[in-house]
Amino acid sequence: MTKAHSQDYLHPFIFEQSAVRGNCVQLDQSLFTALEHQPLPAALKKTIGEFTAASVLLTATLKMQGKLILQLQSQGALQLLVVECTSDLSIRATAKVNGELEGDTLTDWLKHGQMVITLVPEAGEPYQGIVPLEGDSIASMLENYMLRSQQIDTRLWLAAEGDSAAGLLLQKLPQQQESDLDCWNRVQHLAGTVSDRELLDLDAVTLLQRLFVEEDVRLFSSREVLAYCSCSQTTVTNMLQMLGLAEVRSILDEQGSVQIQCDFCNKHYVVDEQEAMGLFDADDDHALTH
Known part of the structure; x- marks a missing residue:
């Protein structure tokens, strides 16, 4: 698999004989298309890229048909950030800024902020959860939410640069039989060595082989990610x-x-x-x- 074929695809995988699953994703043309009509500062583009990669990774873990919405609101310079990902991995994103963005990180732009994750099934009522703005990164905020609210051990690594974004997700599924009981501790430690450049530049096969060279990883069929706006x-x-x-x-x-x-x-x-x-x-x- 070349990098050209790896971009704008999500790659699900599991670790054999364990309850650990994962997804990795790279966004390139899809992210560019989603944001091309919006003049965003480079620092904000990086943040929205990470949010978008996270939304794709999390959506791919859901069994429902519908969409996942990540929404951030605040009274600070970053007033609104919204990312949507449907169950068929169609994405769209937007942000609204009030004045100049001072600083380079999300916490610099927020004042009395709130992050909300909403699941909107095609049939049934939407479910909404509040994501505490605790942690020094988008990844850590979402990890804490998944553990506290969903009782699912989750690790996320996110990277974004220019019109590209990428991410890696690992989850330990509860109540699953496994013979490799130490797998979760081992693979999250190995994944913690990944660099932004590796996430952004390496194709899925190379990335997983480099990180988990001694692990028994099964890679499933990839799923394409597309930019699509549902307005009509x-x-x-x-x-x-x-x-x-x-x-x-x-x-x-x-x-x-x-x-x-x-x-x-x-x-x-x-x-x-x-x-x-x-x-x-x-x-x-x-x-x-x-």
Whole structure:
């Protein structure tokens, strides 16, 4: 497997005779496409790259069909960061900044911040959990959350540079029979030697062989990661209906049409007055005007 074939793919693997599984991922064209319409500072691009790699790694461990959303909000310079990954590994991401980003790390940009992880199944109700902003990295914050809230031992190594990002995940599955009881301690120690350059530059086979040369690793079929924005005219229509007739009419009176720009892909939607008013019952409009 060459590096060209390794980029924008997730590679699941397990350690034989143990309860330890893993994923590794490299993002290149998919991350570039997801962020190409957003002028982000280099330091923030690195952070959003790590968040995106983490979202892909975590999504791949889920059994549900749907999507995982990582969202960070604060009253500091970094007001909002959102990354979404669907169960078929389609990604999109965005961030909003207030003023200049001072410093180079996530903690420098946050004030009264909160990280939320949301699971949105195709069928059923969404599940939301709060990720404590404890630790010196995105990886350590998510590791702590997975252990405390999900009771799953998880280790993450994340790297990002320019338009590329990469990550490695290890998990020890509970209540699994295993004959190699020391595997978890051994492989997380070995993985801890990985460098950012190795994560970003080495293909999956080479990376796993280098880190776990004496381990019995089984690598499964790779899964492609793609940038895809789910915004659509239907999404816009649903949003206007949720706003309600009074709010939509107020926008029309002020602007003549409703104009919406997607924060993720920058696509611009324009809904004229006739189309907008057609979304609501005529009796509701009559009640507002009399």
